Structure formats: structure tokens, C-alpha cells
Amino acid sequence: MLRCNDISGELDAYLDGELEEERAAGIASHLEDCPSCRRKLAERRSVALAVKRLPAVKAPDGFATRFRTARQAGPAAGNTVPVRRRRRLGWAIGSAAAAAAAVLMAAVFLPGDRAENLSVAGDRNRADGVPGARSRLPGKSGDRTDEELSEPQGCTSSKAAPSLHGGKKSGKAAPFPAGGKEPTLVSPPAAAEENVKEAASDRDTPVSRDSSAAPAKTYPEEAGSGLASKAKTPAPGIARKPSGYSGRGTRPVRGLTAKPRPAPGGRPVGGPGARARPRAVLEPRPPEAPESKAEEPGDAKPGEQNEGKLTRQRAYVLDVEVLRKAREPEKAGRAAKDLRGAKGGARRRLALRAESVAAVEDRLLEIARTLGGGRLGPEQADTALVKKKQRSKDAAAGARNIKSLSVQPPAPKVVRRAEKVAPAAAAAGGAGAAEPAKAETFAGKKSGRRLVLYLPADQAETFARALSLLIRTDVTEVKRFGTMGARAREAEVRKLVDGADELRAGATGPGSTAGKPGRKKETAHVLFVIELKERSEEQK
Amino acid sequence: MTAAGSRAQEEARLLALARAGSGEAFDELVALHADRIYGLLLRLTSSTQDAEDLAQECFLRAYRSLSSFRGGSAFYTWLYRIALNLARSSGRSNKRRKEVEVPMAVVAGRRSEGGEADARVEAEAVCDGPEEVAHRQEMIGKVQEALEDLSHDHREVVVLRDIEGLDYEHIGQLVGATREAVKSRLHRARGELAARLKGMGYAAL
Numbered sequence: 001m002l003r004c005n006d007i008s009g010e011l012d013a014y015l016d017g018e019l020e021e022e023r024a025a026g027i028a029s030h031l032e033d034c035p036s037c038r039r040k041l042a043e044r045r046s047v048a049l050a051v052k053r054l055p056a057v058k059a060p061d062g063f064a065t066r067f068r069t070a071r072q073a074g075p076a077a078g079n080t081v082p083v084r085r086r087r088r089l090g091w092a093i094g095s096a097a098a099a100a101a102a103v104l105m106a107a108v109f110l111p112g113d114r115a116e117n118l119s120v121a122g123d124r125n126r127a128d129g130v131p132g133a134r135s136r137l138p139g140k141s142g143d144r145t146d147e148e149l150s151e152p153q154g155c156t157s158s159k160a161a162p163s164l165h166g167g168k169k170s171g172k173a174a175p176f177p178a179g180g181k182e183p184t185l186v187s188p189p190a191a192a193e194e195n196v197k198e199a200a201s202d203r204d205t206p207v208s209r210d211s212s213a214a215p216a217k218t219y220p221e222e223a224g225s226g227l228a229s230k231a232k233t234p235a236p237g238i239a240r241k242p243s244g245y246s247g248r249g250t251r252p253v254r255g256l257t258a259k260p261r262p263a264p265g266g267r268p269v270g271g272p273g274a275r276a277r278p279r280a281v282l283e284p285r286p287p288e289a290p291e292s293k294a295e296e297p298g299d300a301k302p303g304e305q306n307e308g309k310l311t312r313q314r315a316y317v318l319d320v321e322v323l324r325k326a327r328e329p330e331k332a333g334r335a336a337k338d339l340r341g342a343k344g345g346a347r348r349r350l351a352l353r354a355e356s357v358a359a360v361e362d363r364l365l366e367i368a369r370t371l372g373g374g375r376l377g378p379e380q381a382d383t384a385l386v387k388k389k390q391r392s393k394d395a396a397a398g399a400r401n402i403k404s405l406s407v408q409p410p411a412p413k414v415v416r417r418a419e420k421v422a423p424a425a426a427a428a429g430g431a432g433a434a435e436p437a438k439a440e441t442f443a444g445k446k447s448g449r450r451l452v453l454y455l456p457a458d459q460a461e462t463f464a465r466a467l468s469l470l471i472r473t474d475v476t477e478v479k480r481f482g483t484m485g486a487r488a489r490e491a492e493v494r495k496l497v498d499g500a501d502e503l504r505a506g507a508t509g510p511g512s513t514a515g516k517p518g519r520k521k522e523t524a525h526v527l528f529v530i531e532l533k534e535r536s537e538e539q540k
Numbered sequence: 541m542t543a544a545g546s547r548a549q550e551e552a553r554l555l556a557l558a559r560a561g562s563g564e565a566f567d568e569l570v571a572l573h574a575d576r577i578y579g580l581l582l583r584l585t586s587s588t589q590d591a592e593d594l595a596q597e598c599f600l601r602a603y604r605s606l607s608s609f610r611g612g613s614a615f616y617t618w619l620y621r622i623a624l625n626l627a628r629s630s631g632r633s634n635k636r637r638k639e640v641e642v643p644m645a646v647v648a649g650r651r652s653e654g655g656e657a658d659a660r661v662e663a664e665a666v667c668d669g670p671e672e673v674a675h676r677q678e679m680i681g682k683v684q685e686a687l688e689d690l691s692h693d694h695r696e697v698v699v700l701r702d703i704e705g706l707d708y709e710h711i712g713q714l715v716g717a718t719r720e721a722v723k724s725r726l727h728r729a730r731g732e733l734a735a736r737l738k739g740m741g742y743a744a745l
Contacts, residue, residue, distance in 0.1 A: 012727045016701065018708045018719075047734045050683045050742070051702040057579035060592055064571050067599055071563055 002030045004037055011041050015048065361451050364530060371463055373455035373525070457524040547572075555615055559606055566606070570599050573616055576704075577623050583699045584627040586688045594630060598623045620704075621714055628692065679742060686736040694729035701726055 007027050013019050014027045031038050365375050455463045551572060557565035577598055582591035601622050602609075609618055687695060693715075700711045708722045717725070 009724070009727055012730055013708070013723050016708070016726075018723065043734050044730055047730050047737065048702050050679070050737065051687065051698055051733070054583075054680060054683060054687075054703065057575065057582050059574035059578035059595065060588070063574050063578065063592065063595070064567060067570050067574075067596055068563075068567050070596060070600060071566070071603055 002026050004030075004034060006030075007037065008040065011037070011044050012048075015041065015044055364451055364453065368453040368455055368463060368528075371455055371459040373453055373459065373463070376452040376454060376527070451530045453528045453530065454525040455528060457526050460526040460528075463528065551615060555611075558603075559609075563603075566603050569615070573619055574599075576616060577619055580620065580699065580704060581623055581627055583687065583703060584624075584692070584695060585630070586684075590630070594623065594626045598626055601626075617710070617714070620700075624696065624714055628696075682737060682740045682742050686733050686740065686742075689736055690729055690732060693725060694732060697722055697726045698729045698733065 007014070007030055010019060010023070010027060014024055017024075019027070031041060368374060453463075551569065554565045554569050554572075558569060574595065578591055578595045581594045581598070582588060585591050585594065598619060602619055609615070687698065690698065696715055697711055700706045700714065701708075706714070708719045708726075711717075712719045712722045715722070
């Protein structure tokens with residue numbers, strides 16, 4: 001005869017039907033004679049039932065669509081692009097220098113509390129050697145990336161309503177596969193399989209949910225999607241890199257005047273010894289992206305042959321979602337970990353393709369906007385650069401230390417033009433600056449396109465890191481980038497942006513004081529000057 | 541053919557297509573399992589935002605690693621494992637949150653595969669007046685709160701057993717514990733739950 005103590009630890013297993021028959025029978029016999037144990041069992045049953053009765057949860061609306069967007073920005077199934085292990089020295093220097101510059105500038109010119117925050121961020125980065133170049137962080141104990149992806153063996157489906165009564169272990173039903181058996185892979189129709197194999201990775205085509213049509217579905221949208229024919233900007237002679245392209249052979253950034261400099265903490269930044277490993281993840285391309293199809297990445301399978309018709313190349317970009325999270329304090333830690341290419345983040349390293357100058361420009365702008373910044377029009381930018389250049393003369397010693405990081409000032413000719421045009425442009429509300437065509441000329445060179453972005457100072461470091469990780473493409477050359485001007489107050493930037501709504505930071509940026517009259521504190525901005533240029537045939 | 545059998549066949553077909561490279565097929569698989577994975581993660585994280593983030597990440601990981609799925613287990617089991625590891629590594633379940641709200645509309649329906657109990661809950665909800673529904677809402681809130689108070693390990697086994705309906709063996713494989721350990725963990729977890737619910741004045745106890 002079992003005693004109460006013998007069975008108290010097994011009441012739940014009895015309730016769940018997880019005991020052997022003999023043991024279950026013994027407990028049942030005991031329960032007949034023991035009102036106390038019966039009460040305990042009833043309590044357990046009540047608890048289990050209460051949990052079971054929690055309302056069903058449905059995935060939020062648009063979940064599948066958002067997933068599809070994210071998926072389409074990445075490589076095909078099981079075709080994870082190998083992580084780029086090494087980065088050229090130029091980039092390592094560039095990223096370190098840009099990030100250091102942003103941090104230093106902010107530290108010098110920002111109000112005390114904000115500068116302190118940024119300094120902390122800088123310290124953290126210095127501890128890693130090169131900002132954005134950390135190769136691996138110690139993962140948490142739960143970061144079992146490899147392990148989690150290996151399936152548990154012998155698991156059979158057993159999702160059934162808990163009986164909540166003593167029952168046999170083997171009596172559990174499975175919703176699917178039927179009878180608790182594992183699913184048998186049903187070979188798709190031959191044609192479907194063929195089509196799928198030929199298909200480009202993923203097209204943004206809605207899938208019918210009509211289950212009646214499902215068995216014969218062959219996803220015709222995917223079949224022979226004719227990627228090559230969709231490319232409208234042929235670049236003969238550009239050989240595509242194989243899918244395992246490691247990113248070596250990156251051209252050094254031209255015009256970047258930065259030299260390897262010791263970080264403020266005294267440790268050398270960059271250099272051959274730096275384990276530069278860029279963080280690159282997919283960037284969900286918003287459907288409303290203004291670029292034309294020909295410039296839109298994400299259509300070609302990695303490793304697909306170019307055949308002389310595509311200009312799809314590799315570029316590494318930051319995940320806009322990650323950056324978005326970086327603005328939310330509670331998620332900042334996780335985002336920072338992702339940015340540094342931690343263990344989990346490494347798996348999100350994906351290649352994007354098809355970068356033209358316009359596409360890269362668009363991406364940079366998108367990232368800037370995500371971080372609460374925006375773009376200055378070309379005319380306004382010229383004016384801003386002149387102002388900032390003048391201001392830099394009066395800047396503190398800290399600003400002079402980063403002088404070598406600043407871009408070269410615009411050619412005198414352009415500056416003069418800007419000075420003349422600026423009042424008119426301001427009178428016109430900056431409408432002329434919105435013309436992308438105007439941005440294509442810079443310092444008399446038609447092939448280049450300069451982008452001047454403003455970022456809230458507290459996001460400057462993140463953006464600098466994004467920049468350093470962003471571009472590596474054989475189509476576009478980042479001729480130079482750097483920060484210009486130490487600090488632009490919100491009011492100043494507001495005058496310069498194309499339209500009032502452009503200045504998102506003023507409305508939503510962290511630390512913003514917009515809409516808070518009576519407070520003099522303003523959001524400080526850092527201007528980033530980036531010049532993009534098509535690579536010449538010789539360079540390619 | 542039963543509905544479950546038909547669904548299994550459909551899933552197997554989609555899986556084969558997805559493994560052959562069809563993203564669209566995988567999207568359909570996501571549609572099949574989205575509620576399940578999201579629901580699991582919501583119970584584990586108690587945050588709708590975190591649950592959605594992690595569910596997206598879960599499916600993305602699965603998609604990218606589809607070639608490593610050998611078919612030795614059910615597809616959803618594989619997804620569960622990824623989801624559980626994500627929830628664990630994110631550490632998002634440690635902090636109690638109050639973000640999960642129970643919309644009145646869903647009180648009426650428990651899981652679609654739940655059998656008689658679900659039908660009973662649904663019938664009760666339909667017959668009950670506003671006061672009863674409000675009372676039930678309150679009780680559900682208490683259960684959720686008590687669940688959120690559990691440690692991650694305990695919450696994990698309770699959710700997998702009582703909400704997802706998995707057996708001990710299966711739970712053990714998912715959480716990396718022996719069957720005996722699951723049994724013991726579940727016993728302690730339900731004991732804690734009972735104590736907390738009693739403390740909250742849960743009516744059914």
C-alpha cells in the first residue's frame with residue numbers, strides 16, 4: 001500500500017498520464033482511500049486546467065508579410081552566405097576613425113550628460129579594439145546557435161489536449177503528422193521541383209492560400225523569373241563573385257585622409273592586427289522604396305552568373321531593424337551586441353546585391369532616417385559645410401584633433417555657387433534641393449554624388465559604425481566620407497533640411513526637445529559627408 | 541483522410557518545396573505555424589513585441605538552416621527548439637511584464653486542437669453574460685500573472701505541457717532535460733502556481 005509521501009511527487013505525472021500502468025494503478029488505489037491526496041490531485045488538475053484555458057493567441061496581423069519581406073532580403077534557404085572574415089585595412093581604419101571622430105566630437109560639444117553617455121559608448125568600443133570590428137563576443141549560455149539548429153532526434157508529434165486524467169503514455173494523439181508518425185516527405189511534382197530549382201531566390205509574390213489548389217501548386221511566379229532580363233543597367237565585364245566570396249580585395253577608400261590613430265584610451269585602433277569583422281545583416285527593403293526595379297537588390301541568388309547583364313554586386317549593410325531597436329533603450333544592449341557581430345548576429349550576416357550609386361545612397365538615407373536623421377539637399381549642404389568649416393576654426397582643441405578626419409572642404413567654385421544660391425533656395429523652401437539630379441554633380445565632376453546626412457549626435461556613433469560596415473561593392477565607390485562640423489544645433493539643421501518633415505529627429509529623436517517650449521536644450525546633430533562614385537571600368 | 545493527416549501531407553509537401561529552394565512554400569509553412577510559435581513565445585516572454593521579434597527570428601533561422609533539418613523530427617518540433625533557445629538566450633522572460641492583454645474576443649476560443657475542453661470553454665463563453673465574461677477575464681489575468689512569476693525553467697515546462705500539450709519525453713528533448721527532470725520540474729512548477737493562484741484569490745482553487 002502506497003503512502004501519501006510516496007505519491008505526492010507523482011500526482012502531476014499521474015494527472016498527465018505519464019506513469020506506467022502499474023504505478024498509476026497503485027496511485028489510483030491510494031486515492032480511493034485518501035481524501036487528502038484527492039484534494040491535492042484536484043488542486044493540481046485545477047491549476048493545469050487554468051493554464052490550459054488561457055485564451056489562444058494569434059500571430060499579429062501582417063506577421064507573415066513582415067516575415068516574407070525579411071526573408072526576401074536574405075539568401076535562399078540553406079544558403080547562408082559565409083561570413084566575411086577579413087576586412088581591408090582601409091575600412092578598418094575608416095570605421096574606427098569615423099566612430100572615434102563622432103564620439104570625440106560629441107564628447108567635446110555635447111551638453112554634459114549626453115556627452116557622458118557617448119563617452120561610455122566609446123569606452124565600450126575601445127574595449128573591443130575597433131568599433132564595429134569585434135569578431136566575437138562571449139555568448140550567453142543560452143546562445144546555442146548550432147545546437148538549436150540541430151533537430152532533436154526521435155521527437156514525435158504529440159501535441160494533444162492533456163487528458164488531465166490518468167491515462168496511458170502511449171495514448172496521445174498528434175495533430176499532425178497523423179498517428180504520431182513523422183511526416184513523410186511527399187515529392188513535389190516533377191515540374192514543380194524543376195521550377196523551384198530554376199527559380200530565383202524569392203519574389204515578392206503573394207501566395208494563394210487556397211488549399212484546394214495547393215497540391216498542384218508549382219509557384220509559377222518563381223519559375224524562370226528571368227532575373228537577367230529584369231536588370232536594366234548592364235555592366236559588361238563585371239564578373240559576379242561566387243556565393244562564398246569572402247570580401248577580400250576590397251578597394252581601399254579613396255580620399256579618406258584618416259591615418260591609424262591611437263584611440264583616446266591609448267590603444268591603437270585598426271591596423272593589421274585589428275580583427276576587423278564587419279557586421280552585416282539583411283536590410284528589409286521597404287516596399288515603398290523609391291528606386292527602380294533595376295537598382296533594387298535581392299533578386300539574384302548568390303553565386304548566380306552575371307552573364308554580363310547584371311550589375312548585382314555584394315554590399316554589406318546594417319539591418320535597419322537593428323538600428324531601430326538601437327533607439328529603444330531597453331533593446332539597445334541587444335542591438336549593440338548584434339552590431340558588434342556577436343555570435344547570434346553572425347548568422348544574420350547576409351549579402352545584398354545590386355548596388356548602384358543611387359541604391360547605396362538610398363540605403364544610407366534610409367539608415368539615417370531610421371536613426372532619426374535625414375538628408376541635406378546639395379545646396380543647403382554646401383552652405384552648411386561652409387558654416388561648419390568656419391565654426392571649426394573656433395572649435396575646441398578636441399575638434400582640431402580630428403581635423404584629419406574631416407572631408408576636404410568643397411572646391412571653392414562650388415562654395416561660391418552655394419553661397420549665391422543658398423538664399424534663393426531658402427526662399428523657395430529648399431524645393432530645388434529635392435531634385436536628385438542636382439546631387440549628381442559635385443565639384444564639377446558629374447560621376448560623383450555627394451550625400452550630406454545629419455544625425456542626432458547621440459546616434460552618430462551608430463551611424464559611423466553603420467557606414468564602416470555598409471558598402472563594399474564593385475559598382476559604387478565611396479570616395480570619401482567623414483564628419484563635417486562639430487555640432488549643428490537642431491534649429492540650424494531645421495533650416496537646412498528639405499522640408500520641415502524631414503527633420504524627424506526634432507520630433508521623435510531621443511533627447512529631443514521639440515514640442516517642449518521653455519527648454520533651451522536642443523538636439524545636437526553631426527553632419528556626415530559621403531561621396532559616392534561609380535567605379536570606372538579600369539577600377540572594376 | 542483525416543484533417544490532421546491532410547495537414548501533415550500538406551506540410552510535408554511544402555517542406556519538400558521549401559527545401560528545394562521555394563521561399564513561397566516556406567512562407568506557407570510560416571503561415572501554418574505562426575500562431576503556434578508566436579503563442580509559445582508570448583507565453584515565455586510576456587511581451588507581444590518580444591514575441592513577434594523572436595518569432596520572426598525563429599522562422600528566419602529555420603529558413604536559413606533548412607538544409608540542416610533532416611526530417612528526423614516533426615517540423616514544428618524543430619521550430620519549437622529554435623524558439624525555446626531564442627527565448628532562453630534573449631533573457632526576456634526574466635523580467636516580468638504587463639504587456640499581454642487578453643482581448644475579450646479571444647476569451648471565447650482556446651486552441652483549435654484542444655478537443656472537448658475547448659468546446660466547453662467556448663460554449664461557456666457564448667452562454668455567459670457580461671459579468672461572467674468579466675470575471676473570467678479577471679481569472680485569466682491572474683493565471684497569466686502567476687505564470688509570469690515562475691522562473692523561466694518552470695514556465696517553460698508548464699507552457700509546453702499545459703498549453704502546448706507535449707508529453708514529458710518530448711518536453712525533455714526540447715529543453716534538454718531527462719524525463720524525470722521534467723516530471724520533477726513540472727511538479728514544482730504546478731505547486732508554485734497553485735500557491736500563487738491561491739494567494740491571488742483565484743476562484744477555482
